[in-house]
Amino acid sequence: MSEGKPEIPQHVAIIMDGNGRWAKKRGLPRIRGHQVGADSVKAVLQACRKSGVKYLTLYAFSTENWIRPKAEVLGLMSLLSKFLRDQSHELHDNKTRLRVIGHIDDLPAAVRRELLNCVAETAHYTEGTLTLALSYGGRVEITDAVRAIAEKVKRGELKPDEITDKTISQHLYAPDIPDPDFLIRTSGEQRISNFLLWQLSYAEFYFTETFWPDFREKEFLEAIEVYKNRHRRFGDIK
Numbered sequence: 001m002s003e004g005k006p007e008i009p010q011h012v013a014i015i016m017d018g019n020g021r022w023a024k025k026r027g028l029p030r031i032r033g034h035q036v037g038a039d040s041v042k043a044v045l046q047a048c049r050k051s052g053v054k055y056l057t058l059y060a061f062s063t064e065n066w067i068r069p070k071a072e073v074l075g076l077m078s079l080l081s082k083f084l085r086d087q088s089h090e091l092h093d094n095k096t097r098l099r100v101i102g103h104i105d106d107l108p109a110a111v112r113r114e115l116l117n118c119v120a121e122t123a124h125y126t127e128g129t130l131t132l133a134l135s136y137g138g139r140v141e142i143t144d145a146v147r148a149i150a151e152k153v154k155r156g157e158l159k160p161d162e163i164t165d166k167t168i169s170q171h172l173y174a175p176d177i178p179d180p181d182f183l184i185r186t187s188g189e190q191r192i193s194n195f196l197l198w199q200l201s202y203a204e205f206y207f208t209e210t211f212w213p214d215f216r217e218k219e220f221l222e223a224i225e226v227y228k229n230r231h232r233r234f235g236d237i238k
């Protein structure tokens with residue numbers, strides 16, 4: 001992820017959907033869809049670097065995903081560990097910072113440790129930022145922000161009439177990351193499913209029928225082309 005060209009979105013957020021259906025279509029276990037989906041994560045991260053997208057935020061595990069069968073949840077957690085091990089070099093080589101948003105205290109201790117190590121080791125990089133939303137829910141994020149603001153009011157550090165939309169933004173999980181310019185959702189679903197509810201206010205949305213395991217560099221670049229055209233029309237006075 002290098003210096004962004006003006007027509008390229010600075011921040012792309014993705015709802016990676018359709019792993020299960022991709023596997024089902026091939027008569028494979030659902031976890032196979034997630035495994036191949038992890039390869040799509042690597043491909044899209046690489047495509048961001050090549051095309052100049054600086055921030056990539058991925059919905060990797062929602063607060064709602066905990067109700068899935070235990071074996072699938074464990075499978076996703078071990079895929080996450082594997083991804084961190086596989087990608088550690090890449091993140092360093094490309095000076096990419098890893099961040100996480102969500103209630104990561106809910107994750108198994110070993111995965112949480114690996115995650116926090118990787119976050120700490122890459123904290124000084126500024127070339128690009130990969131943010132993983134894990135045990136994440138948009139409403140919970142806003143609720144957490146409101147609670148933190150209420151505490152400040154209670155302590156007398158803030159007056160209610162001083163609270164603006166900026167105050168809310170500043171109390172979200174990653175206040176320094178710019179809002180996404182572009183949201184991609186794969187697999188034909190057209191919902192935002194509790195993802196970045198506050199931050200997506202002005203984002204362009206792109207929905208594709210492609211299942212996440214099939215979403216690679218080519219598909220990503222096609223989406224970016226759509227963004228560029230929409231963006232140009234947006235500024236057109238004719």
Ligand code: FPP
Pocket residue numbers: 016017018019020021022034035037038041058059060061065076079080083132187212
């Ligand atoms: C949605 O597909 C996908 C997920 C709930 C998990 C996403 C995880 C990965 C892409 C792999 C691991 C991630 C990282 C960062 C290494 P679904 O299971 O809901 O698909 P379906 O709607 O077809 O059932």
